[in-house]
Amino acid sequence: MNAATAGYNFAYLDERTKRMIRRALLKAVAVPGCQVPFGSREMPLAYGWGTGGIQVTAAVIGAGDVLKVIDQGSDDTTNAVNIRRFFARVTGVRTTERTREATLIQTRHRIPEVPLTEQQVIVYQVPQPEPLYKLEPRRSAATRLHAWREYGVMNVKLYEDIARWGRIDSAYDHPVLVNGRYVMAPSPIPSFDNPKMHRMPALQLFGAGREKRLYAVPPYTDVKSLDFEDHPFKVEPQGHACALCGSTDTWLDEVLQDGGARMWTCSDTDFCRERREEKQP
């Protein structure tokens, strides 16, 4: 603790707030995929910068944790750097960029390429936790639809996509059915990452600060991307290879270079580094 952080509690939040979030998290784990309201606090970052994920991480993190923070797969983007520095200052925990070393991973919009283990917890930053929001913007009505397990409106949306475009038109935030009961927003991860949520050995926690909701997917829980029998969910291949490591089986970002040239590289920078090191012993 330096002078700037003296007087702040470990992990920034006061203990009473942590207890409130912890009780909500336990209920979220007990009812997989169900959104649980919580008293989201004002954080030293604006809403939209991952305040939900930060509050969940703050309630979970301990002095022995090793924290990794990614934004769109990268450890070095503004959001990730700021959140990592925030927790390093207010907790003093060790941080890492290596997925395999981390015990706690906070993420914005990606799941690491390396399969996560039972010893890890992943926290997602969620802008809009309500998967039905664009179809039913009234919170009270959407809550009733979840209570009745009435997801017909979502099926109509997916059907209309197919009728109009010939395929389901969601490249990211593609809704999933958790444990056969709740339709859940996976946060804006690319559909490419959806299959990784299915029966993942790690505990998955989700926090939406502005919307004041959190939810969870316990380990080894069925997570099915919504689809139809005759239009099964599939990941559209990107048709490129990483310019740095040559990977064709990871999620790639298109990078615009000086002069207008385009380059495709792994979105998961740590995984890309690992691949390159394997190739150059």
Added chain:
Amino acid sequence: MSAVATDIARIPAGLGDAVHHGQAVFRCVLEAMARPGRLQRLPADVAGALGHPPGWSPALAATLLTLLDAETALWLSPALRDGVAPAWLRFHTGTRIVDAPGAADFAAARADEVDASIWTVLKPGSDEAPHTGATLLLQVDCLSDAAGLRLQGPGIEHEHRLDAAGLDSAFWQARIAQQADFPCGVDLLLCCDDRVAGLPRSTRVTEG
């Protein structure tokens, strides 16, 4: 005045370190809920520094100290309500202790004090707000994950087993009957000495 002073002097200590030990206990309970039937052990330094009323298991004491505060309502069974425990919990957490189990967010009892009816008297939550269902904490004399109930569902790769002493078949049949009400239901934490095992409402239980 002197009576009050004596009472406070009689109250056992709580968590050795409210911040870091509370976090460690929460992670134990979170793991227990996330991996139903797996026994989670309190870290030795947490259990060692913990104060609790006589007869209470460290796991039960630490869990309540970690999760309760003025926003929660707690029901205590007659055996746990006896003696210094209510004053101890009020002093350390400020929780409200209620007389009716149906009004409680958390209910704590010894295994020999409950029967099948406990599943129906506690708050199950509602379909629209299942998170308002109660959490039941039972102190058992013996807890094993080698045999007993067969558990399946979220948090379980294939099958976990769980054997808790002192809970009879009627108790488990009432728990199994609750599964039809999902997402409503009561979540169970079993505490034995310094170990805790979770049985959230999402777990499908069959008798072994």
